[in-house]
Amino acid sequence: MNTRDKIMDVALNMFSERGYEAVSIRDICGEVGIxxxxxxxxxxxxxxxxxxxxxKFRSHIDGLLTHVDEITEMPPQKKGKKHDDxxxxxxxxxxxxxxxxxxxxxxxxxLMMIEQFHNEELRVLYExxxxxxxxxxxxxxxxxxxxTGVFPEKEIEWIVKExxxxxxxxxxxxxxxxxxxxERKKAYQxxxxxxMTRRFIA
Amino acid sequence: MNTRDKIMDVALNMFSERGYEAVSIRDICGEVGIxxxxxxxxxxxxxxxxxxxxxKFRSHIDGLLTHVDEITEMPPQKKGKKHDDxxxxxxxxxxxxxxxxxxxxxxxxxLMMIEQFHNEELRVLYExxxxxxxxxxxxxxxxxxxxTGVFPEKEIEWIVKExxxxxxxxxxxxxxxxxxxxERKKAYQxxxxxxMTRRFIA
Amino acid sequence: MNTRDKIMDVALNMFSERGYEAVSIRDICGEVGIxxxxxxxxxxxxxxxxxxxxxKFRSHIDGLLTHVDEITEMPPQKKGKKHDDxxxxxxxxxxxxxxxxxxxxxxxxxLMMIEQFHNEELRVLYExxxxxxxxxxxxxxxxxxxxTGVFPEKEIEWIVKExxxxxxxxxxxxxxxxxxxxERKKAYQxxxxxxMTRRFIA
Amino acid sequence: MNTRDKIMDVALNMFSERGYEAVSIRDICGEVGIxxxxxxxxxxxxxxxxxxxxxKFRSHIDGLLTHVDEITEMPPQKKGKKHDDxxxxxxxxxxxxxxxxxxxxxxxxxLMMIEQFHNEELRVLYExxxxxxxxxxxxxxxxxxxxTGVFPEKEIEWIVKExxxxxxxxxxxxxxxxxxxxERKKAYQxxxxxxMTRRFIA
DNA sequence: GATGAATGAGTGTTCATTCAT
DNA sequence: GATGAATGAACACTCATTCAT
Numbered sequence: 074m075n076t077r078d079k080i081m082d083v084a085l086n087m088f089s090e091r092g093y094e095a096v097s098i099r100d101i102c103g104e105v106g107i108x109x110x111x112x113x114x115x116x117x118x119x120x121x122x123x124x125x126x127x128x129k130f131r132s133h134i135d136g137l138l139t140h141v142d143e144i145t146e147m148p149p150q151k152k153g154k155k156h157d158d159x160x161x162x163x164x165x166x167x168x169x170x171x172x173x174x175x176x177x178x179x180x181x182x183x184l185m186m187i188e189q190f191h192n193e194e195l196r197v198l199y200e201x202x203x204x205x206x207x208x209x210x211x212x213x214x215x216x217x218x219x220x221t222g223v224f225p226e227k228e229i230e231w232i233v234k235e236x237x238x239x240x241x242x243x244x245x246x247x248x249x250x251x252x253x254x255x256e257r258k259k260a261y262q263x264x265x266x267x268x269m270t271r272r273f274i275a
Numbered sequence: 276m277n278t279r280d281k282i283m284d285v286a287l288n289m290f291s292e293r294g295y296e297a298v299s300i301r302d303i304c305g306e307v308g309i310x311x312x313x314x315x316x317x318x319x320x321x322x323x324x325x326x327x328x329x330x331k332f333r334s335h336i337d338g339l340l341t342h343v344d345e346i347t348e349m350p351p352q353k354k355g356k357k358h359d360d361x362x363x364x365x366x367x368x369x370x371x372x373x374x375x376x377x378x379x380x381x382x383x384x385x386l387m388m389i390e391q392f393h394n395e396e397l398r399v400l401y402e403x404x405x406x407x408x409x410x411x412x413x414x415x416x417x418x419x420x421x422x423t424g425v426f427p428e429k430e431i432e433w434i435v436k437e438x439x440x441x442x443x444x445x446x447x448x449x450x451x452x453x454x455x456x457x458e459r460k461k462a463y464q465x466x467x468x469x470x471m472t473r474r475f476i477a
Numbered sequence: 478m479n480t481r482d483k484i485m486d487v488a489l490n491m492f493s494e495r496g497y498e499a500v501s502i503r504d505i506c507g508e509v510g511i512x513x514x515x516x517x518x519x520x521x522x523x524x525x526x527x528x529x530x531x532x533k534f535r536s537h538i539d540g541l542l543t544h545v546d547e548i549t550e551m552p553p554q555k556k557g558k559k560h561d562d563x564x565x566x567x568x569x570x571x572x573x574x575x576x577x578x579x580x581x582x583x584x585x586x587x588l589m590m591i592e593q594f595h596n597e598e599l600r601v602l603y604e605x606x607x608x609x610x611x612x613x614x615x616x617x618x619x620x621x622x623x624x625t626g627v628f629p630e631k632e633i634e635w636i637v638k639e640x641x642x643x644x645x646x647x648x649x650x651x652x653x654x655x656x657x658x659x660e661r662k663k664a665y666q667x668x669x670x671x672x673m674t675r676r677f678i679a
Numbered sequence: 680m681n682t683r684d685k686i687m688d689v690a691l692n693m694f695s696e697r698g699y700e701a702v703s704i705r706d707i708c709g710e711v712g713i714x715x716x717x718x719x720x721x722x723x724x725x726x727x728x729x730x731x732x733x734x735k736f737r738s739h740i741d742g743l744l745t746h747v748d749e750i751t752e753m754p755p756q757k758k759g760k761k762h763d764d765x766x767x768x769x770x771x772x773x774x775x776x777x778x779x780x781x782x783x784x785x786x787x788x789x790l791m792m793i794e795q796f797h798n799e800e801l802r803v804l805y806e807x808x809x810x811x812x813x814x815x816x817x818x819x820x821x822x823x824x825x826x827t828g829v830f831p832e833k834e835i836e837w838i839v840k841e842x843x844x845x846x847x848x849x850x851x852x853x854x855x856x857x858x859x860x861x862e863r864k865k866a867y868q869x870x871x872x873x874x875m876t877r878r879f880i881a
Numbered sequence: 882g883a884t885g886a887a888t889g890a891g892t893g894t895t896c897a898t899t900c901a902t
Numbered sequence: 903g904a905t906g907a908a909t910g911a912a913c914a915c916t917c918a919t920t921c922a923t
Contacts, residue, residue, distance in 0.1 A: 649810075
């Protein structure tokens with residue numbers, strides 16, 4: 074990892090734990106192992122580090138959304154196929170691994186959680202990535218499933234709301250609370266699985 | 276309001292928006308209208324302000340929990356009475372008004388959200404007040420309702436999980452996001468009402 | 478002890494250990510057990526405490542000198558009497574007990590030692606009480622002894638210089654160094670005794 | 680002189696006059712001609728300046744002691760040579776010029792005198808450099824002289840005690856009292872010379 | 882790419898002191 | 903006699919940043 078990336082990495086770890094303002098250039102440089110003056114070769118100023126992190130997060134998210142779009146716009150599976158095949162796999166595997174469980178994304182979510190109350194740009198991004206986008210993704214997935222006749226059209230809205238609220242709550246409870254340990258990840262996955270099983274299988 | 280209370284009030288407003296570390300003693304005193312040295316007559320240091328706020332919050336919460344206990348331990352209503360009488364009123368009126376919508380509590384929740392990642396004391400309090408306590412309160416309410424025969428015992432767990440996750444998600448979405456405006460409160464109440472109506476009435 | 482005396486007592490203890498400037502009104506009041514504002518009922522300001530201590534010391538010293546004068550101006554003892562009768566007793570008992578070993582005087586000497594480098598008033602007092610006065614007292618004692626024929630007049634100067642330098646060195650080494658413990662007092666007394674024995678007896 | 684050395688120089692001058700605590704970083708920087716923040720580039724905090732001074736003093740003293748050892752371990756002069764040749768020259772010239780009269784050492788001794796009452800590290804150093812070391816140096820010098828037969832072995836202890844106490848008293852009287860002026864140095868040297876002359880010549 | 886040296890503004894905190902009660 | 907509440911000035915120290923090398 075080159076110096077610039079190391080700075081961003083260290084900065085994100087610190088920002089997401091203590092907040093942007095509470096972290097000093099000294100703190101970052103001390104951890105990276107460079108002098109403070111060196112940091113200014115790589116970044117214009119402190120704000121520039123944060124902006125670069127946000128930019129990186131945005132393109133990461135754009136990649137995810139593009140990927141999800143490709144999946145949901147694929148021609149529908151044959152009728153009668155088990156409903157969870159596509160939807161649950163997508164939700165479970167893709168979004169969880171590359172988004173909620175991804176270290177970079179997870180730290181960015183924490184940072185947004187911390188900074189949202191006095192940074193409008195981050196507040197909007199926070200609302201979008203934690204509430205709006207996941208809801209819309211679920212909706213497009215279930216709408217597609219509806220075309221296969223698995224669910225009646227008019228029930229979709231509430232089904233999605235139920236799933237979305239459950240997963241959102243679990244996200245805050247397990248993934249945006251304390252350190253992101255293996256135990257918390259497993260607890261999250263277990264609760265998601267139990268919910269899905271009861272709701273759609275049992 | 277005396278000087279000490281004014282300091283706590285101003286400090287909480289600032290801490291909950293920008294985080295404890297990012298707020299300076301100068302900021303607080305400027306807003307309160309006292310000299311910095313005066314603040315140190317009322318509080319022994321910056322941390323002492325935070326500790327006093329936490330202490331105040333704890334006793335506030337203790338009051339709420341005691342009140343809830345009194346309600347749920349009242350002798351059960353006559354059979355057949357509409358289930359929402361006691362439960363929804365309690366949930367809607369009491370917990371919402373005196374907790375989520377209460378300005379002091381709301382700001383404390385925001386502060387806890389911000390500080391939880393590097394303050395273990397606040398992390399524990401955060402988990403308790405946003406996840407553990409609400410779930411347990413709902414459980415005791417619904418267990419009581421179950422004794423009146425309104426709900427079958429074995430369904431209670433999932434009903435409560437459903438309600439709890441829905442309300443938790445709404446709390447993060449509307450009450451712990453941006454400024455706590457009347458519009459957001461109304462949006463929150465409407466979504467709670469819609470959910471309750473669909474789930475228990477329709 | 479009344480409040481005023483308690484303040485002076487505590488102040489002297491602290492001044493003599495950490496220096497006048499390094500001791501705060503807060504420190505003193507904390508130890509005395511009064512509020513800072515109360516101190517200003519008893520003393521005009523911080524400097525006033527120091528001035529009062531100096532004044533008290535001056536009159537203490539005046540008392541000592543008067544006492545010594547009375548002794549040295551008493552009619553001479555009969556010829557042939559052992560020379561140490563009057564001189565050593567005086568030196569040993571009186572000056573040591575009421576001056577060097579006296580807690581108040583000892584602390585004042587320490588205070589003067591600390592403050593002499595930037596307080597001309599205390600520097601003069603320091604020089605007088607540690608170098609000039611003791612030398613002159615010894616001189617008047619030995620001059621009196623000379624009249625009894627015990628010492629030849631012309632040897633007196635060097636005898637006194639010898640005694641004075643020895644006792645001064647011991648004072649700095651044992652009484653103005655570390656805490657004034659019983660051990661240090663005893664070590665001081667032993668060395669004085671050994672010196673006197675060797676010089677005048679052996 | 681570079682900035683770091685200038686800071687140490689100014690700090691020592693101020694510390695030795697007013698005491699460590701009574702001197703502010705502002706005072707030092709004002710005299711050196713730098714901003715306060717600059718000082719923290721060179722020293723990690725105020726204590727660090729003091730520690731650096733102590734360290735410098737220690738190595739200075741180590742140098743002196745090594746030098747003295749070399750002299751006293753030189754093969755003895757031929758018998759009958761005037762006793763003061765080596766000893767008095769050494770005492771007079773070397774220890775006085777490079778220790779008591781040396782500006783850095785003199786200021787350090789004053790600093791130690793001031794700080795000894797509440798700084799155990801400095802108290803120990805103070806006792807060593809003003810009482811223990813000089814006594815031992817004199818002892819090794821006179822023991823060497825004794826081998827040449829100038830002094831009887833059994834008289835050495837008291838001779839050294841006499842010299843040591845006399846020079847110690849003079850040090851406190853002339854060199855550690857008021858400003859270290861040429862007049863005081865001369866007065867000190869004259870009294871040393873008079874004492875030596877009377878004691879060993881006359 | 883990186884650093885040594887510097888800075889002005891700001892940090893939390895303590896200082897001696899005042900004054901109405 | 904003593905205190906609660908306040909203050910302006912000073913305290914040691916950290917901040918993000920600059921710039922010549």
